[in-house]
Amino acid sequence: MKRRSSIKLFSVLLLAFCFGSLVFMHANHFESSAVDLSFESEVLPFESAVLPFESPPSNARSKIAFLFIARNRIPLEVVWDKFFRGEKEHRFSIYVHSRPGFLLNRATTRSPLFYGRQVNDSVQVDWGESSMIQAEQILLRNALADPNNERFLFLSDSCIPLYNFSYIYDYIMSTSTSFVDSFADTKEGRYNPKMSHVVPVYNWRKGSQWVVLIRKHAEVMLNDDVVFPVFQQYCRRKSLPEFWRDHPLPAEGWKEHNCIPDEHYVQTLLAQWGLEDEITRRTLTHTSWDLSASKDRERRGWHPVTYKLSEATPKLIKSIKGIDNINYETEYRKEWCSKGDEPAPCFLFARKFTRAAAIHLLNKVIQRCSKYFQSFNLSKLTTSYELLPSHVSDLLDHVSDLKYSIASFFFICFDSLYWDDQWKISRGNPKMFRCVSSCRIKGA
The missing domain is CATH 3.90.550 (Spore Coat Polysaccharide Biosynthesis Protein SpsA; Chain A)
Structure with a gap:
């Protein structure tokens, strides 16, 4: 009886461990792909930011x-x-x-x-x-x-x-x-x-x-x-x-x-x-x-x-x-x-x-990034996102008080999203997922 009880206990623990692992993997996958990207583009918007360079x-x-x-x-x-x-x-x-x-x-x-x-x-x-x-x-x-x-x-x-x-x-x-x-x-x-x-x-x-x-x-x-x-x-x-x-x-x-x-x-x-x-x-x-x-x-x-x-x-x-x-x-x-x-x-x-030209460009970036992130689950960037205004001068009044700085996130968008005339949102693009994850981590 003791042997059977031990086997049952081991089986239960093993099943619990497997189930927990699956839940953990699923959660991580969801976290890394919280952005629902669905668009396809011949030129990936983030390729310009990931050109191959060796470390200094x-x-x-x-x-x-x-x-x-x-x-x-x-x-x-x-x-x-x-x-x-x-x-x-x-x-x-x-x-x-x-x-x-x-x-x-x-x-x-x-x-x-x-x-x-x-x-x-x-x-x-x-x-x-x-x-x-x-x-x-x-x-x-x-x-x-x-x-x-x-x-x-x-x-x-x-x-x-x-x-x-x-x-x-x-x-x-x-x-x-x-x-x-x-x-x-x-x-x-x-x-x-x-x-x-x-x-x-x-x-x-x-x-x-x-x-x-x-x-x-x-x-x-x-x-x-x-x-x-x-x-x-x-x-x-x-x-x-x-x-x-x-x-x-x-x-x-x-x-x-x-x-x-x-x-x-x-x-x-x-x-x-x-x-x-x-x-x-x-x-x-x-x-x-x-x-x-x-x-x-x-x-x-x-x-x-x-x-x-x-x-x-x-x-x-x-x-x-x-x-x-x-x-x-x-x-x-x-x-x-x-x-x-x-x-x-x-x-x-x-x-x-x-x-005026520089502020105009930054304003366009904010508008573009704002539209880009509207369909995303930005749990870590909620505070920053809600304060994104339509004009950069308003942003400057708030940026020093933000709980989560958007500075790094902002220039990732500046470097890649905005300057691609044909940008679309693309599902299942690993390079896009990596950059969005980077935006979220750096912005948090």
């Missing part, structure tokens, strides 16, 4: 120094606050160069992440002057004081990120090179022969000032006391005469030695020191140039396009993120963008966007 090979505490060059405030602070918030600060640092005496505090920025991030030894910066290079060197001096800063990324105050922080961090940190747009400049009028005693013409380069430098190259730029003095003396923007807007400039006179220092300095410096083998020769910041011909533009020179509210559309962002090669006409070469052996998007950032 360097120190786990390695940081990217984000170096902002601003006139005063950070007009797109709304975007950058969402970009950084929720990330661990041992992976990034922020430095801002504004006009002398300007302070970033509660009165001048709505993002606590920018409080006190201004450098205190700033200079007045004028477009097309060597003061721009001085500002960059000041930012580097401050950033190099932190030994954990391993990459030094220059950004304008009109830049927006195209991907979330983790993707950009992995992209930049997984290579040992600097990203410097650099090519031979064959146009007449930029190079001044008076520079030849220090900078020979065969080392003369041109490119975008929005570079990402490894620490070695940042130290070379900061400690340069040879090339920069020559640029200060001989690389100058040609002065415009009084009432220049009303009278066309003589074509030949305008071309003569019209040198814009920030478009040549870093590129020429690295060529001068024989370091071009240590750079990836492209910028990570997209800029669109208005190449339309007009008499007025001939007088003013070329300037990048500024995207206003009506021009900031999903189609624009998608087109920029879809660029996978760059054509260098002066060198007759095409640069296919890659990270290691894997194809990769060329650009991680874009400019120039007005504040």
Whole structure:
């Protein structure tokens, strides 16, 4: 009898264990697929956020120094606050160069992440002057004081990120090179022969000032006391005469030695020191140039396009993120963008966007994500979800008080959901399930 009782007890316990296991597995499955996804798409909306990148090979505490060059405030602070918030600060640092005496505090920025991030030894910066290079060197001096800063990324105050922080961090940190747009400049009028005693013409380069430098190259730029003095003396923007807007400039006179220092300095410096083998020769910041011909533009020179509210559309962002090669006409070469052996998007950032355009984009993201999550069981995001307004400025009034931060969740949506013109909800898509699970965990 005792033996039969023992067998019965063991059987009951075994059945209870199996039943409990099934319930547990079912609950976990329900938790991971609480979002009822049912749509199919030839291009998965989350594929752009899961491109294959290896983990950074360097120190786990390695940081990217984000170096902002601003006139005063950070007009797109709304975007950058969402970009950084929720990330661990041992992976990034922020430095801002504004006009002398300007302070970033509660009165001048709505993002606590920018409080006190201004450098205190700033200079007045004028477009097309060597003061721009001085500002960059000041930012580097401050950033190099932190030994954990391993990459030094220059950004304008009109830049927006195209991907979330983790993707950009992995992209930049997984290579040992600097990203410097650099090519031979064959146009007449930029190079001044008076520079030849220090900078020979065969080392003369041109490119975008929005570079990402490894620490070695940042130290070379900061400690340069040879090339920069020559640029200060001989690389100058040609002065415009009084009432220049009303009278066309003589074509030949305008071309003569019209040198814009920030478009040549870093590129020429690295060529001068024989370091071009240590750079990836492209910028990570997209800029669109208005190449339309007009008499007025001939007088003013070329300037990048500024995207206003009506021009900031999903189609624009998608087109920029879809660029996978760059054509260098002066060198007759095409640069296919890659990270290691894997194809990769060329650009991680874009400019120039007005504040209204940036808020318009974020507002669209919130509306899109709000619609996307309406049919989901958001048990962990209920508080955040109920406070999602139709306008981003309202969100800013609430976000600091939310029990569950939506910051990381927000930029996952920014990075993937919104920019897919054909997005639908898809049932049984494991990549979608994984991202939604990530949204819920990070947002909780």
